[in-house]
Amino acid sequence: MSENTIFAEATGIGNIVVNFRGQRVIYSGETQYQKIDIVDTDEFGRMLFLDRTAQSSQRDMFVYHEALTHPAMLTHPKPEKVCVIGGGEGATLWEVYRHPDVRRAVMVDIDEEVVRLCREYLPEWNRGSFDDPRTDLHIGDGRAFLEQTEEKFDVILVDLSDPLREGPAVFLFTQEFYQVIYDHLTPQGTVCFQGETLQPWRVQLHARMYNTLKKVFPVVVSYPYSQPCFHEIHGFVMASKDQDPRKEDLGSRAMERGMDFRYLSPKYLNTMFTVPGYVERAYEEFSQPLTDAEPGVLRDKLK
Numbered sequence: 001m002s003e004n005t006i007f008a009e010a011t012g013i014g015n016i017v018v019n020f021r022g023q024r025v026i027y028s029g030e031t032q033y034q035k036i037d038i039v040d041t042d043e044f045g046r047m048l049f050l051d052r053t054a055q056s057s058q059r060d061m062f063v064y065h066e067a068l069t070h071p072a073m074l075t076h077p078k079p080e081k082v083c084v085i086g087g088g089e090g091a092t093l094w095e096v097y098r099h100p101d102v103r104r105a106v107m108v109d110i111d112e113e114v115v116r117l118c119r120e121y122l123p124e125w126n127r128g129s130f131d132d133p134r135t136d137l138h139i140g141d142g143r144a145f146l147e148q149t150e151e152k153f154d155v156i157l158v159d160l161s162d163p164l165r166e167g168p169a170v171f172l173f174t175q176e177f178y179q180v181i182y183d184h185l186t187p188q189g190t191v192c193f194q195g196e197t198l199q200p201w202r203v204q205l206h207a208r209m210y211n212t213l214k215k216v217f218p219v220v221v222s223y224p225y226s227q228p229c230f231h232e233i234h235g236f237v238m239a240s241k242d243q244d245p246r247k248e249d250l251g252s253r254a255m256e257r258g259m260d261f262r263y264l265s266p267k268y269l270n271t272m273f274t275v276p277g278y279v280e281r282a283y284e285e286f287s288q289p290l291t292d293a294e295p296g297v298l299r300d301k302l303k
Contacts, residue, residue, distance in 0.1 A: 046058040064225070068236060071272070106137075225263075
């Protein structure tokens with residue numbers, strides 16, 4: 001395979017793209033829901049692309065998955081039952097199992113083929129977590145699963161791809177879905193969402209997510225992260241019924257649970273819940289909620 005790029009990731013308005021120098025294509029195909037590419041690259045090792053957009057890479061996946069999983073898990077005093085919506089690579093599931101009190105984890109992903117391919121080609125991501133006896137794997141729509149179950153969870157992690165037009169995730173970014181999540185959390189329950197880009201010219205969707213969640217949850221916080229393979233700053237949004245991570249010593253709680261991270265640290269955990277000033281101003285400006293009638297769409301799929 002040529003060193004010239006094979007894949008392009010949309011990173012901004014006007015079809016700005018990022019190119020990756022590829023060594024070889026491990027897999028390329030399409031499912032009922034999306035296009036999947038697994039590629040070995042020069043800079044980032046093995047990478048997963050969905051709809052031609054980078055999802056994670058071998059060399060920096062720990063940044064995303066630690067930042068998504070552990071602030072919410074540490075905010076809950078004793079998380080025993082966890083639900084992961086999406087997360088086809090299995091890496092979020094593996095991070096969940098690093099917490100000693102977890103006795104059950106339900107994972108719901110709409111695309112069975114993504115899960116199968118990640119089990120086969122990305123074992124470093126999931127580290128056998130799909131075969132853990134505590135795992136209850138469901139193939140289907142995450143929203144439909146929660147609407148149909150009576151089970152409640154201590155922590156829910158919403159590990160979704162972007163809400164692309166005609167993509168499978170659009171109606172998992174709405175007030176109606178956030179209410180479903182609220183109803184399926186225990187009294188001290190927490191939830192964390194993949195919170196989209198924080199690039200100044202594309203921060204509207206993140207801001208609307210934040211404001212929509214505030215219509216449902218009494219505690220909503222956000223925090224940024226920067227993952228090299230994404231080539232831009234992104235964010236997470238965390239919400240809870242009554243646990244405020246800014247009032248907890250998450251660093252000490254991590255040490256008590258015997259946790260050793262690569263991206264997070266005890267000090268960082270206690271200082272991470274801040275965003276740049278332009279994001280704070282976006283929360284004031286983009287207050288329109290995301291609803292089933294008027295959902296948010298990041299952009300069209302790349303062709």
